Amino acid sequence: MIALKRDRGALVLSFVLPLAFFSIFAVIFGRQGGGTPTVKLIVVDQDQSQASAALVKGLQSESSLVVMMKPEAKSKSAPAPADYTAATAEAAVKAGDAPVALIIPAGFGQHPIAFGPDAGGSTLELLNDQSDTIAPQIVVGLLQKAAITSMPSAMADEGMKYADKYVGGFTPAQKAKVDEELDALRKAEADGKTGAGSGDSGNGNSGNGSAGAGIVAVNVRAVVGENKKSPMISFYAAAIGVMFLMFTASGSAGALLDEAESGTLERVLSTRVTMTKLLAGKLVFNTGLAFVQLTAMFLWGWSAFKLDFFSHLPGFAVMGLCTAFAVAAFGMLLASACQTRAQLGALSTLVILIMSSVGGSMFPRFLMPESMQKAGLLTINAWAIDGFTKVFWRDLPVTDLWPQVAVLLGVGVVLFLIARRVARRWEFS
Amino acid sequence: MTASTQMIEEGTALEVDGLVKRFGDLTAVDGVSLTVRAGECLGLLGPNGAGKSTLIRSMVGRVRQDSGRVTVMGKAAGSTEARMALGWVPQELSIYPRITCRENLGSFGRYYGLKGQTLKDAIAWCLHWAALEEKQDDVAKTLSGGMKRRLNMAAGMLHRPKVVLFDEPTVGVDPQSRNRIFEMIEALRDAGTAIVYTTHYMEEAERLCDRIAIIDHGKIIAEGTNEELVEKTFGRRxxxxxxxxxxxxxxxxxxxxxxxxxxxxxxxxxxxxxxxxxxxxxxxxxxxxxxxxxxxxxxxxxxxxxxxxxxxxxx
The missing domain is CATH 3.30.70.100 (Alpha-Beta Plaits)
Incomplete structure (x- = not known):
């Protein structure tokens, strides 16, 4: 008891860490009420018919979907961007702006739904990013719901066709009456007087995602990761790699504390070496160490899990070095801020685990609530994982890494400068 | 001729002039002035808490003094030139315990900017000087107490400094190793190195030191040779x-x-x-x-x- 009271690091780990973790995971999972997460859905309406408009309207009313017809304007003063086309929608999915895009083809309104696979209805196209396996299932399910609730005239029309075909045919009078009712229904639909569902899709029901299933035929096509053998390997190589890199970096930077404790640091500072030179030297060494560790991680992914490592070497080198630099500087700051190894152990465990959980090393950020996804951007993990995902998952060129490179290098420089400032306490008395 | 050049020519290797260092209300060093000439060993004696360590650290350039100045070979303490002219052997064992003697010396040599053959020669000289040649590949933490002390001393000698500060180098050392350490220090002094030596052992000060300064409450209260101090304090009594x-x-x-x-x-x-x-x-x-x-x-x-x-x- 006395030992625990005096060891503040252990005390913090015993009480603060579980509470912090509980809170983070409660925010990630608890606010969803057990329902489906919100999915960003790009919609391209090539048909521009009454039926397609009704379907889009039905999708827009779903609280689980954020329907985007056009890209977000870059600034308030910028001109409104044009609606997505099939090509720009596919590019947006590839760039990670949204996990799925729905293409409503021209002619959809002619034959929007079909009762059965051989009924000859139009087929919608759903473009998806393989890294998010949940989003397309949600969208397919909600598409069926929207078709039923938003397009009653199409439903009735198709029903009448079946009745006419299999029940024995209508008399001209019956046919006229049916047409009259369908026209009224179409008019009401156009006026917005028909329901588009309650918008509550929180029960988690989703379609099975297979093409042609349900009353609206959907062809799901992966545009990112379609040729990947192990979809999540690159994600976890980066996610787990960055987390352990942080532990290694803080442990390695802790040598500074050992030197301070043993008096070696003071002796070193009496030589030609200044504190700035010493810290810079340690930063370079720790960056190299972190890069080697990351390389080993990805090589293991290549040999054991068939990760496509060697065709992404330039991107890996850029992201690996930037991540290693940021993580090494982070370790230096932690070490220079602590008084003892025990303190460093407690603080680094606390900070690294929190950053890793918020930053997506433990749970993919795209499955987190929007607010948590934004909070994740305050961590090194999130930027590093985003960068590695661009390289290994989206196959983007090195030039597309500039936001991640800029942030990681900037963070590294700032953390190092703060570490240097804090280390002044060892310099003079 | 500059003042510093004149000083070196006159043989003054280390000079402390009117040094004052305060920590809050405590004046750790209170107007200390002293000089050490090349080839001279100055003993610094004082009770615990008298200000010895602060004075030594000021000479190393690790203390921001409130007033006064410290120069090593005419250069301000803490400057690169002064650091390169100064060797410091701290009281605590300031070596890397998990690497060998040779690796320790190599590390400190590089900190002093040595490399290549110069570094190899410096390591060889230090191993010989400290009589650690046979133990050069032993991990430091496996050495005896006396050997660790000698390695601790050798780590401050790689750049062959003109001024060396020894802060109680024989603490916890057996008599045989202590004798060896005395021989090492005498060899340095005979080679013209200026030495400042702090100790709690009177016999060490009497054997090694040409002059002795007694410090108490941050002030030098007496200074001179052993005989002069006795004469000044007791006369013929x-x-x-x-x-x-x-x-x-x-x-x-x-x-x-x-x-x-x-x-x-x-x-x-x-x-x-x-x-x-x-x-x-x-x-x-x-x-x-x-x-x-x-x-x-x-x-x-x-x-x-x-x-x-x-x-x-x-x-």
């Missing part, structure tokens, strides 16, 4: 140490009457003539004190230290 069996209060009252002082059961006096002893003892007998032991001796450095600071050297 001798010391009488008398141990009694009796009550401490009675011993103190008796000693007080004759200008002496008491430590434990031993009273201490200084006298000019041997004839002064008999009246002292007569008075003790009258006071009911039973003499157990009587010593008459010429005062030494320990006596000087005790006289000036009121404390034993090892307190």
């Amino acid at each position: 001798s010391q009488v140490l008398a141990r009694f069996d009796g009550e401490t209060a009675a011993i103190e009252a008796w000693a007080g009457r004759h200008g002496g002082r008491v430590k434990g059961e031993t009273a201490e006096f200084t006298i000019e003539q041997a004839g002064e002893i008999a009246p002292l003892l007569d008075d003790a007998t009258k006071a009911g004190l039973e003499l157990e032991d009587l010593t008459l001796r010429r005062p030494n450095l320990e006596s000087v230290f005790l006289h000036l600071t009121g404390r034993e050297l090892r307190d």
Whole structure:
């Protein structure tokens, strides 16, 4: 008891860490009420018919979907961007702006739904990013719901066709009456007087995602990761790699504390070496160490899990070095801020685990609530994982890494400068 | 000719001038001035907390002084030139315990900017100087206490400094290793290195130091050779140490009457003539004190230290 009271690091780990973790995971999972997460859905309406408009309207009313017809304007003063086309929608999915895009083809309104696979209805196209396996299932399910609730005239029309075909045919009078009712229904639909569902899709029901299933035929096509053998390997190589890199970096930077404790640091500072030179030297060494560790991680992914490592070497080198630099500087700051190894152990465990959980090393950020996804951007993990995902998952060129490179290098420089400032306490008395 | 050049030519390797360092309300070093010449060993003696460590760290350039200045070979302490001219052997073992002797020396050599053959030669010289050639590939933490001390010393010598600060280098060392350390320091001094040596052992100071400065409460309270210090403090007087069996209060009252002082059961006096002893003892007998032991001796450095600071050297 006395030992625990005096060891503040252990005390913090015993009480603060579980509470912090509980809170983070409660925010990630608890606010969803057990329902489906919100999915960003790009919609391209090539048909521009009454039926397609009704379907889009039905999708827009779903609280689980954020329907985007056009890209977000870059600034308030910028001109409104044009609606997505099939090509720009596919590019947006590839760039990670949204996990799925729905293409409503021209002619959809002619034959929007079909009762059965051989009924000859139009087929919608759903473009998806393989890294998010949940989003397309949600969208397919909600598409069926929207078709039923938003397009009653199409439903009735198709029903009448079946009745006419299999029940024995209508008399001209019956046919006229049916047409009259369908026209009224179409008019009401156009006026917005028909329901588009309650918008509550929180029960988690989703379609099975297979093409042609349900009353609206959907062809799901992966545009990112379609040729990947192990979809999540690159994600976890980066996610787990960055987390352990942080532990290694803080442990390695802790040598500074050992030197301070043993008096070696003071002796070193009496030589030609200044504190700035010493810290810079340690930063370079720790960056190299972190890069080697990351390389080993990805090589293991290549040999054991068939990760496509060697065709992404330039991107890996850029992201690996930037991540290693940021993580090494982070370790230096932690070490220079602590008084003892025990303190460093407690603080680094606390900070690294929190950053890793918020930053997506433990749970993919795209499955987190929007607010948590934004909070994740305050961590090194999130930027590093985003960068590695661009390289290994989206196959983007090195030039597309500039936001991640800029942030990681900037963070590294700032953390190092703060570490240097804090280390002044060892310099003079 | 600049002042610093003139100083070096005159042989002054280290100069402390009016140094003051305060920590809050505590004045750790209070106007200290001293010089050390090339080939000279200055002993720095003082009780714990007297300001020795702060003074040494000021010489290394690790303290921001409030006033005064410290120069090493004419360059301000802490400057690159001063660092390269100075070797520092801290009291704590400041070596890397998990690497070998050779690797330790290699690391410190590189910190001093040595490389290639120069570094190899420096390591070889240090291993020889510290008599660690046979242990060069042993991991530092497996060495004996004396060997670790010698390695600790060698790590400060790689750049062959002109001024070396030894801060109690023999703490916890067996007599055989201590002798070896004395030989190492004497070899340095004979080669013209200026040395500042702090110790708690009087015999070390008497053997190694050409001059001795006694520091207390941040001030140099006496400075000179061993003989000069004794002469200045006691003149031609001798010391009488008398141990009694009796009550401490009675011993103190008796000693007080004759200008002496008491430590434990031993009273201490200084006298000019041997004839002064008999009246002292007569008075003790009258006071009911039973003499157990009587010593008459010429005062030494320990006596000087005790006289000036009121404390034993090892307190």
